[in-house]
Amino acid sequence: MSINTVRFSDFDLKPSIQEAIAQHGFETPTPVQEAVLGLPDVLSTDLVVQAKTGSGKTLAFSLPLINDLVAGGVPRILVLAPTRELAQQTAGEMEWLGRPLGMSVAVLVGGVPIGPQISQLRRGASLVVGTPGRVIDHLERGTLNAATIESLILDEGDHMLDLGFRDELESILKRMTAIKRTWLFSATIPDSVRYLVRRYLKDPRKLTLSVDETVNDDISHKAFVCPSRRRYEALVNVLLWERPERAIVFCATKVETADVALRLAQAGFGAHPIHGDMGQRERNHALEMFRSSTTGILVATDVAARGLDVTGVTHVIQLGLPSNIEAYVHRSGRTGRAGHSGISVTLLSPVEARRMKGLVRSFSVQINWFPVPDRGDLEKLEHLRLNEELDKLAALPDGKDYGELARAILERDDAVEVTAGLLARLAFEGPRGYSLKAELEAEQDRANRDRGRRPDPRSSNRRSEYRGDRSRNFAASGSRPRPRGAR
DNA sequence: AAAAAAT
Numbered sequence: 001m002s003i004n005t006v007r008f009s010d011f012d013l014k015p016s017i018q019e020a021i022a023q024h025g026f027e028t029p030t031p032v033q034e035a036v037l038g039l040p041d042v043l044s045t046d047l048v049v050q051a052k053t054g055s056g057k058t059l060a061f062s063l064p065l066i067n068d069l070v071a072g073g074v075p076r077i078l079v080l081a082p083t084r085e086l087a088q089q090t091a092g093e094m095e096w097l098g099r100p101l102g103m104s105v106a107v108l109v110g111g112v113p114i115g116p117q118i119s120q121l122r123r124g125a126s127l128v129v130g131t132p133g134r135v136i137d138h139l140e141r142g143t144l145n146a147a148t149i150e151s152l153i154l155d156e157g158d159h160m161l162d163l164g165f166r167d168e169l170e171s172i173l174k175r176m177t178a179i180k181r182t183w184l185f186s187a188t189i190p191d192s193v194r195y196l197v198r199r200y201l202k203d204p205r206k207l208t209l210s211v212d213e214t215v216n217d218d219i220s221h222k223a224f225v226c227p228s229r230r231r232y233e234a235l236v237n238v239l240l241w242e243r244p245e246r247a248i249v250f251c252a253t254k255v256e257t258a259d260v261a262l263r264l265a266q267a268g269f270g271a272h273p274i275h276g277d278m279g280q281r282e283r284n285h286a287l288e289m290f291r292s293s294t295t296g297i298l299v300a301t302d303v304a305a306r307g308l309d310v311t312g313v314t315h316v317i318q319l320g321l322p323s324n325i326e327a328y329v330h331r332s333g334r335t336g337r338a339g340h341s342g343i344s345v346t347l348l349s350p351v352e353a354r355r356m357k358g359l360v361r362s363f364s365v366q367i368n369w370f371p372v373p374d375r376g377d378l379e380k381l382e383h384l385r386l387n388e389e390l391d392k393l394a395a396l397p398d399g400k401d402y403g404e405l406a407r408a409i410l411e412r413d414d415a416v417e418v419t420a421g422l423l424a425r426l427a428f429e430g431p432r433g434y435s436l437k438a439e440l441e442a443e444q445d446r447a448n449r450d451r452g453r454r455p456d457p458r459s460s461n462r463r464s465e466y467r468g469d470r471s472r473n474f475a476a477s478g479s480r481p482r483p484r485g486a487r
Numbered sequence: 488a489a490a491a492a493a494t
Contacts, residue, residue, distance in 0.1 A: 110491065131492090
């Protein structure tokens, strides 16, 4: 079994689907695709599928559904997603899969005119992908009939069952009278939604590819501790330190997202914001710009946390604590996709760092902790880079044209100054980074004092010391959420 | 706090 690699052609898929898959360069299914395709009578059961970020879940549910579908006048498949951008992306995938079979996709999301969507439906779309609000709008207008839907997919399903979506989901579900299967897909399915899964799905079969399938091994995790009020400066230092090719920076609020993007852009980093207060045109434009360039920074709220597949994202950088471990998993999962490696960086104040350690305690991911790189660290890094540059220059053939001049310079009394000047021209031109070390250490000392412990003049990287004796109890009580009434 | 329907 391990000798023969499973191929798409091993499954009973229609020739035109095989062709479409091959045309898109896919030969072997990912584990989740193999598991779903290989499940006996998959179409006659409800499903809960948990598979890691970037593992090809969209194709995993699309393939068996579209393979079974006959192109016809009414929609039979409805995919619900938590954000408009994700719905559009998923629709794009289903589009190329279904087109050879004569199926078209209606994308029912808010923020855009409803007219074209109604035309798409009238023309006989077989597949419908949308966000809850606009789908309900169509149901109420009578432009979409829930009674023809046979397959319901809850993409990022744990989030779709969240309180914020519950009412809308309920109102869609109760109109679906001909439903044959409900499939829930996500990288995370926290215990808090498991009872909801039992409520909305009928004896679902569970595909959990392994206990730790939520954690994508291709992502390495770092946490940098920084002064709480110098988060932006710390971000600049991290960008200079990590030199990401393409990065998504996550912020907690829309205002912070806009602010950070603006400041980064003014500092010369190619950065663009995306958040829910922007018009849909601007949101699509920002994402399109990011997708189509090979460099750049997208500064986002959690609107971009789930599902979005952008190739070549080398870094995910989170400013502050994620709201829960699921948010951390999904944000991090924007990198390290389809077998590529990625780096997930979290920037935390000393107090947040302590809460983060509580948050990830039962989580199998290995996070490496560091104090945020300081200006001095950045200078050392730049000197290393310059030295590498000099080695490269020495090996270049056109250097010999200047051999005589070089020797003459070395004879001069001010040879050091001249060389320094030349190096300055070679050096990285841009932000120099900020000095944050003193402020960070002062804040760490304060944080430690507040917790009734002696300050430690060394770095924040003392994880093992948090473990012994009764400090474990301290950390546990510190990470417990405050009672609601306390505000 | 964010997201999702316009209004």
